[in-house]
Amino acid sequence: MGRELTASTLQPWFALIDMNSYFATLEQQANPYLRGKPVGILKESGRSCVIAASKEAKALGVHTGEYLGEAKRKAPGLITVPADFDRYMHNTKILHSLFTDLSPDVDLFSLDEAFLDLTSCRQLYPDAHTFFKVSQQRIQSHLGDWVTFSMGLGENRLQAKLGSEFANTNNYFEITPSNLDAVLMETKVEEICGIGFRLAERLHRLGITHVYQLNFYDDLFLAEHFGPFWGPQLRLMSQGRENHFLENRSRELPHMKSVSRSKTLFIATKDSKYIQQMLYNLAEDMCFKARRMKLAGCYIGFSLRDTERKRWSGQKHLKGRWISRTNDVFEVLLSIFHDIYHEVLPGNLPSKIIKVGVWLGGLKPLTQIPLSWLPEAQKGAEVFAAIDKVNEKHGLYTVTSGKLLNFKIIKPEVTGYLGDKAYQMKFSS
Numbered sequence: 387m388g389r390e391l392t393a394s395t396l397q398p399w400f401a402l403i404d405m406n407s408y409f410a411t412l413e414q415q416a417n418p419y420l421r422g423k424p425v426g427i428l429k430e431s432g433r434s435c436v437i438a439a440s441k442e443a444k445a446l447g448v449h450t451g452e453y454l455g456e457a458k459r460k461a462p463g464l465i466t467v468p469a470d471f472d473r474y475m476h477n478t479k480i481l482h483s484l485f486t487d488l489s490p491d492v493d494l495f496s497l498d499e500a501f502l503d504l505t506s507c508r509q510l511y512p513d514a515h516t517f518f519k520v521s522q523q524r525i526q527s528h529l530g531d532w533v534t535f536s537m538g539l540g541e542n543r544l545q546a547k548l549g550s551e552f553a554n555t556n557n558y559f560e561i562t563p564s565n566l567d568a569v570l571m572e573t574k575v576e577e578i579c580g581i582g583f584r585l586a587e588r589l590h591r592l593g594i595t596h597v598y599q600l601n602f603y604d605d606l607f608l609a610e611h612f613g614p615f616w617g618p619q620l621r622l623m624s625q626g627r628e629n630h631f632l633e634n635r636s637r638e639l640p641h642m643k644s645v646s647r648s649k650t651l652f653i654a655t656k657d658s659k660y661i662q663q664m665l666y667n668l669a670e671d672m673c674f675k676a677r678r679m680k681l682a683g684c685y686i687g688f689s690l691r692d693t694e695r696k697r698w699s700g701q702k703h704l705k706g707r708w709i710s711r712t713n714d715v716f717e718v719l720l721s722i723f724h725d726i727y728h729e730v731l732p733g734n735l736p737s738k739i740i741k742v743g744v745w746l747g748g749l750k751p752l753t754q755i756p757l758s759w760l761p762e763a764q765k766g767a768e769v770f771a772a773i774d775k776v777n778e779k780h781g782l783y784t785v786t787s788g789k790l791l792n793f794k795i796i797k798p799e800v801t802g803y804l805g806d807k808a809y810q811m812k813f814s815s
Contacts, residue, residue, distance in 0.1 A: 580631030
């Protein structure tokens with residue numbers, strides 16, 4: 387009787403699915419007029435930085451992070467579209483659901499890419515082509531036929547990630563023992579996930595430009611030049627083995643330890659009332675997130691930065707008290723604000739503020755916090771619960787405070803790296 391096939395007896399096999407020009411492609415899928423045209427995604431209307439570009443814009447030389455003026459010089463017909471982070475996150479949640487149907491082990495690496503462990507799925511997907519076609523059919527049937535991706539496959543996450551870089555748009559590339567060395571010889575050190583700008587510069591100074599060259603140096607040399615951590619990590623990379631940066635990050639802490647929110651303003655301001663409204667706006671985003679996770683915090687703080695990069699900040703520790711209701715948190719923020727600016731309030735601030743940030747730390751599950759039996763406290767909790775229920779169904783700020791009257795509300799954004807993916811995947815918008 388043959389031995390039963392299990393994950394432990396099969397050769398490891400991983401895939402990385404990387405969505406092509408994700409933000410721009412989703413906008414083109416939603417608006418057929420944009421298809422086939424160079425599109426640049428801006429964080430908001432009026433911003434001057436392209437945060438994502440369509441395949442057509444990239445073909446003309448436009449890249450992520452480029453100033454709008456330079457992008458339009460390269461692509462005179464560039465169409466700019468303000469980012470719709472709600473749409474992008476909604477589609478990522480659809481993707482995550484599809485990925486979990488394809489594999490029992492999914493690690494969402496960022497907003498537009500995910501690792502799938504296919505080791506135990508060999509009987510379902512006998513080869514790379516079969517898995518690619520199954521994935522393509524599922525993704526396009528749910529997100530639309532304009533949506534494409536590149537897929538990399540290999541025996542670990544590093545190889546899958548490299549394979550996705552070698553794959554053409556809407557195609558796949560599998561790294562195998564027979565082509566691994568050739569791939570590593572073509573891969574520049576800065577193209578390896580985990581090697582940042584500074585480390586790449588140090589490698590270049592030693593004449594190491596491609597990752598395979600690391601095999602020509604012994605472990606002692608790497609340890610002497612890059613230390614006890616990066617020396618061994620570079621050795622793993624040189625052999626196409628998984629490094630620390632690509633380890634499965636789906637193992638989350640029991641709960642988040644802090645939540646925060648920050649905003650760079652369109653125009654620097656000295657308006658004290660505007661800054662206080664911005665603090666409330668950011669506090670609502672932050673507290674809404676904490677409440678959805680059923681957490682409360684005892685450290686509240688904020689920071690302000692002016693156009694000269696001078697920074698003001700303050701924090702309070704509520705000893706033995708944990709809060710997450712926006713009004714309670716804002717009351718603390720306001721007291722810190724007055725402590726810092728007591729000489730200039732009411733009136734203008736001493737310098738023009740360009741960035742505002744708030745945070746709530748020392749988070750603790752509500753089940754571990756004693757509840758107040760005071761009728762006023764219970765009534766307040768019931769009111770916030772009712773408001774949250776409406777906002778969860780219809781979108782944040784459907785019901786909001788009068789403190790934001792005549793204020794242009796800033797809604798939450800999704801970060802590409804998706805560091806809070808456990809929260810994002812658990813709670814649908």
